[in-house]
Amino acid sequence: MINVACIQPQIFLNKHKCYQEVENLLKNLLKENGNCEIICLPERWIPYSKERSLNFQKERGQDYHFIQKLAGEYSINLISGGIWEKRPKFKNPFITSYFFNENGEEIGRQDKIHLYSYERKTFKASKNLNIFKLKSFNFAILICFDMAFFETPRLASENEAEILFSPTQIRDSGLFNWDIYLKARALENRIPVVASNTYGEFFNRKFSGKSKIITFLPEHYSPSLLKVTEAPYSSNGFIHDKIDIEFANKLRKQRLNEKVEKSEIKINIISP
Numbered sequence: 001m002i003n004v005a006c007i008q009p010q011i012f013l014n015k016h017k018c019y020q021e022v023e024n025l026l027k028n029l030l031k032e033n034g035n036c037e038i039i040c041l042p043e044r045w046i047p048y049s050k051e052r053s054l055n056f057q058k059e060r061g062q063d064y065h066f067i068q069k070l071a072g073e074y075s076i077n078l079i080s081g082g083i084w085e086k087r088p089k090f091k092n093p094f095i096t097s098y099f100f101n102e103n104g105e106e107i108g109r110q111d112k113i114h115l116y117s118y119e120r121k122t123f124k125a126s127k128n129l130n131i132f133k134l135k136s137f138n139f140a141i142l143i144c145f146d147m148a149f150f151e152t153p154r155l156a157s158e159n160e161a162e163i164l165f166s167p168t169q170i171r172d173s174g175l176f177n178w179d180i181y182l183k184a185r186a187l188e189n190r191i192p193v194v195a196s197n198t199y200g201e202f203f204n205r206k207f208s209g210k211s212k213i214i215t216f217l218p219e220h221y222s223p224s225l226l227k228v229t230e231a232p233y234s235s236n237g238f239i240h241d242k243i244d245i246e247f248a249n250k251l252r253k254q255r256l257n258e259k260v261e262k263s264e265i266k267i268n269i270i271s272p
Contacts, residue, residue, distance in 0.1 A: 002137055004163070004194050005029055005039045005240035006211040008231045011047055011200030018046045019066055021236065029238045030074060036240055038134065041067070041081030042196040042211070043095075043144050043169035048203065056093050057085045060106075064098060072104020077134065081167040081196065082112070082143055084123075092124040097141045097167050099132050108132060110141040114149055131161050137245050139163040144170070147181050147195070150188065157189040157252060162245050166195040172206040179212075183226060186214045190224060190251035192243045199236055208234045213241045216248055224251055 007029065009021040022045060030036060046063060049055055057063055063083050071078040080098040087094060095112040111126030112119075129152060132139050140156035140163075147153060147166050156164060164185065170178045178197075186193045192215040199209040211231035216224055231239045 001242040002163070002245050003033065003035050003037045003240065003242050004213060005033065005036045005238060006194060006196035006213065006231060007039055007041050007238045008196060008199050008209045008211045008236055009041075009045050010236040011045060011198065011202065011207075013047050015046050023070060025236065025238050026070060026074060026076070029240065030076065033240045036076065038077040038079070038139075038165075040079040040165045040194055040196045041167060042198045043082035043167040044198045044207075045081050055084055057083060059085050059087045061085060067098065068100050068104050068106065071100035071102065075102045077102050079141060079165050079167065082169070090124055092122065094126070095119065095123055095143060097143055099141065110143065112143040112146065113152055114145040116145040129155055129159075131156065131159055137162045139165055141165050141167070144168045147185055147193075150185070153185040153189055153191070157191050158256065162191065162249060163243060164191055164193045166193065168195050168211075169198040169207065172208040175208065175210055179210075182212055182214055183228075186226060187224065188255075190216070190248060190255040192216070192248055197231075199234070209237070211239060213239055213243075215241065215243045216251060218244060218247055221251065221254070
């Protein structure tokens with residue numbers, strides 16, 4: 001069993017208040033569930049500025065060091081959520097998510113692969129998908145829009161990922177579609193999904209949370225049955241649950257063995 005969690009902090013206009021919010025929720029989560037092994041933050045947990053340049057960090061900047069410090073101080077594996085950072089030698093910044101181990105050491109980072117709408121004009125998309133290895137399991141980090149395309153979750157599932165973590169920023173109006181995407185990715189790959197969403201209001205956009213941990217009810221092979229744990233709607237908070245990795249791996253092995261490769265399917269165009 002793997003003990004996982006999502007933190008859903010409120011975004012305030014003051015960045016240091018956001019830092020305090022994240023740390024307070026982390027404290028409360030660990031007080032309630034001291035056995036938690038890994039925690040995921042949402043894609044956005046700091047405020048936006050109308051002055052665009054102020055939204056970008058230098059590589060491994062202030063937000064990076066804040067999350068790194070939390071991981072070490074509280075001895076917890078942490079996924080940083082999304083950080084907008086500029087890097088030397090690259091014209092456009094990246095949206096990236098760092099993974100820190102319980103010693104506060106950076107193990108690696110995943111850059112966003114599928115950029116959404118306005119992001120394509122500003123950021124650089126990644127062409128790399130990383131599989132992270134923890135003590136007892138492997139996982140991938142798919143940032144928000146990366147979950148909207150079946151290819152990236154499938155690639156992760158076929159390459160030893162056992163959980164998909166998804167730092168997310170979904171508006172209130174997109175929650176219905178997002179719920180379908182997450183459940184579909186879990187079912188089509190038979191893989192648990194841990195998705196942490198943003199909560200707050202800015203630029204006349206409402207983000208309402210409802211972070212989710214999606215796993216499988218034990219001993220239900222056919223059909224597989226989902227178990228969904230949800231964070232509050234329109235409120236800050238956190239969620240945690242235990243994931244039966246061994247059972248999910250059995251389900252996934254069976255599902256991937258049933259798949260017919262695209263190269264084996266002949267396309268016929270039938271006209272009147």
